[in-house]
Amino acid sequence: MTDFSLSSGSPTRLGAHHDGAGVNFAVFSENADKVELCLFSSDGTREVARIALPERTGPVWHGHIEGLPVGTLYGYRAHGQYAPEHGHRFNPNKLLMDPYTREMHGSFVTHPATLGYDGASSAADLSFDARESAPFVPKSVVSDPALFDGLRAGQHRPSDRDLIYEAHPKGLTKVHPKVPEEVQGTYDGLASDTMLDHLTKLGVQAIELLPIQAFVDDKFLVERGLRNYWGYNSIGFFTPEPRYFGPDGMMGFRRMVDRFHAAGIEVILDVVYNHTAEGDQRGPTLCFRGLDNASYYRLSAGQPRYYVNDTGCGNTLNVAHPYVLRMVMDSLRFWVECMGVDGFRFDLATTLGREDHGFDPKGGFFDALRQDPVLAGVRMIAEPWDIGPGGYRLGQYPHEFAEWNDSYRDTVRRYWRGDAHSAQELGARLLGSADLFDRAGRRSTASVNFIASHDGFTLADTTRYARRHNEANTENNRDGHHSNYSDNCGVEGETDEPAIQAKRDRRQRNMLATMFVSQGTPMLLAGDEFGNSQAGNNNAYCQDNEIGWVNWDKADAELQRFVQKLSAFRQAHPALRQSRFLHAAIRPRDGHPDVRWTDFKGEALEWRDPGLANLCVTLRCSAEAPGYAPDDDVVFVVFNRSDEDDVVILPDPPEGQGWQRGIDTSGLACAPMQGTAEVAAQSVSAFVLTPQEVPQ
Secondary structure, eight states: OTTOEEEOOOSSSOEEEEOSSEEEEEEEOSSOSEEEEEEEOTTSSOEEEEEEOOEEETTEEEEEEETOOTTOEEEEEEESOEEGGGTEEOOTTSOBOOTTOSOEESOOOOOGGGSSSOOOSTTGGGSOOOOOOGGGSOEEEOOOGGGGOSOOOOOOOOGGGOOEEEEOTTTTTTTOTTSOGGGTTSHHHHTSHHHHHHHHHHTOOEEEESOOEEEOOOHHHHHTTOOOOSOOOEEEEEEEOGGGOBTTBTHHHHHHHHHHHHTTOEEEEEEOOSOOTTOSTTSOOSSHHHHHHHHHBOEETTEEEEEOOTTSSSOOBOTTSHHHHHHHHHHHHHHHHTTOOOEEEETTHHHHTEETTEEOTTSHHHHHHHHOTTTTTSEEEEOOOOSSTTOOOTTOSOTTEEEEEHHHHHHHHHHHHTOTTHHHHHHHHHBTOHHHHOSTTOOGGGEEEESOOSSSOOHHHHTTOSSOOOGGGTSTTOOSOSOOOOOOTTSSSOOOOHHHHHHHHHHHHHHHHHHHTSBSEEEEETTGGGTOOOTTOSOGGGOTTTTTSOOSTTOOHHHHHHHHHHHHHHHHOGGGSOSSOOOOOBOTTTSOBSEEEEOTTSSBOOTTOTTOOOEEEEEEOOTTOOTTSOOOOEEEEEEEOSSSOEEEEOOOOOTTEEEEEEEETTOOOOOEESSEEEEOSSEEEEEEEEEOOOOO
C-alpha cells in the first residue's frame, strides 16, 4: 500500500467511483462491526491488500484511496455477528461482491466454500465455515466513468401504438442462420441488421428482454448439468450479464440500445428486484447476505434464521428498508441514464409493493418511483402477482403501471379451445379488461394482452400439446403450469396429418388475430409469429439449448406474413388501439354507440346464453374522446367459433361507403361487399368502411 494514500472519502454515492485522483468506496451495512476492502491482482487470483474502510457515516462505510486506477479488482469482507438465529450471518472468510459494481471480473463457481456454514444437516446453517471463498467468486471492477457517459433514454412514443416483443437475449439469435456467427446469442446479435429488419417488418415498437442483470446458475441446476437460462436469479443489479457479451464486451449492450433506438424500437428490461441468487438459509454467501443479512432480506417474524419466501425462490428482498429501496432506485436510474433503456417489466412486482401490513399500492416503492424525476417518465410494467399471501393483484397497481394480463391469455385460449361460458369473458377482454383496469383514470393500454410468454407454452404448443412435457428439466415433469388451456387438436405433439395441421394453423391465426383487434397493449412472444415450438416444455427456464432457443430454420413464413399484416392493420385503425375504455356510450358526432355487440343476424347479442360461441362487435372511437382525436374509424369484427361456415349481416354503412374485409384467418379474399358476408368456420374476420360506388 506504499503507492496509495487513504482518506475518509464520501458516503453520499454508493459503490466504487473513480474521480481522476483515485477511487471513493462506499458500501451500506447497518449491522457490521467492520468492513474491509480487498484489492486483487489484475488477473483476480491474488489478494494484494486488505484495508479496513476508515469511516462510518450512519450505515455507510467509506474511504478514498488516492492513486488507485480504473480497472482495479476488489471485493469486501464484512465482520460482525454470526448468529443466524438472530438474523446475522457475517463471515469475513467470504469475499463479497459490491452491490453497486458495474462490471465483474471472472464468474461464480458452485463450490462449498461459498457457503457461510459447514455441513449438510438440517441445522448446518447454524455452523460457521472458515474456508476462503475468493477463488470461487468474481471480483468487482472499478469502472471507467467514460463507459457510462453520453447516453440518454430513447423517446417514449404514445403507448396506444405499441407492439411489445418479448425475447430472450441469447435464445432469439443463437441459431439464426442470417445473424453473423460471432454475434449469435449476444447483445450485438439482438440488434443486428437481420433482427432489426425482422422486427420493423413486424411493426415492433418495444423489445422486452428477459433478465440481463448479472445472475447466477443455481447449484441444483449445475449439479444436473443444466443452467439458469431465463436469468431470474439476479446478483448484480448494476451489471450487464457477461454471458451475452460479444467481441466488444459491455459496449455491445450500449451499441444494441443505440441501434434499437435508431430503428424506432424501445428497450424494456425484465428486472428482478424481488429476490437474489443467494437463496434461503442453505444458499451461498456472495454479496447481500454477507454484508447485512438482516437489512437486505425479509426474515420470518420470530424466527429470523429463516427467510420470508413470497417469491418461491428462497428469499425476499426487503425493499421496505430505505437503503435497499435506495439500491433499487439507483439501479433503475443507472439503466435509464447510463445505459439508455426506456422502461422496465418488474418480475413478481407484488413483492416490491409489500409493506409490513401487506401489499400497498401507495407503499414506499411506488411512492419513490412516482416522485423520481428520472423514473417518473419511463415505461413501467408489472407482473402483478407473487406467491405470498394475497399476492395476486391484477388491476390494482398505480396508474403509471401497465400490467401483464394473464386473464386475457387464459380467456383467449379457453375461447378458441371451445370452453363453455368463455365467450362472455372474451367480451370483457376484447375491450381492454375494463372490469379490471377502468378506475382512477387508468387507460385501456394498462392491460398488456398476451397469448403466450416465456413462462408457459408457446403459441404453437398450445395447439400441439394437451399436457406439459418437461422431462428435460429433470424434475419428473412436476414443474411448470398445470392449467395451460391448451388443445392438441387430435394428436399429442408433432404430426404429418394434414387436417390436424390445418386446424392448428387456423387456431394460431385466430388467437393472434384476436390479440391484434383487442383494446390494450399487445405483447408477442418471440417466435410465435412463425410457429416456434419448445417441444411441449412449458417451463424452459433451464433449457439453454435447442428447446429454449428460437428455431428459425422451421419458421412458418406464411404465418409470419400474416402477423405482419395483422400488425399493419392494427396500426392503420385507431379504433383498435384506443386509450379510453369503450362502454357503449353514444357518440355526439353521429349518434352511434362506441361499441355494439350483435349476433350474425345483426340483432342484440344474448349474453346469457351459456352456449354462446359466435359474436360480432362494431368498434368506433370512444364517445369520450376529445375533439382533436381521430373519430371516423370503424371496424366490424366477427368471431365464428363454430365448425360451420355462416353468413353475417353487415351493419348498414354510411352513404357512399361499404364494407371491405381487411383480415380473415381462413384466407377468404379481402374484397368489398354489400349487405352480407361469408364467414368461414373457426375464423376471425375484420371489416372496415371504405368509399364504394352504390350499385345502380
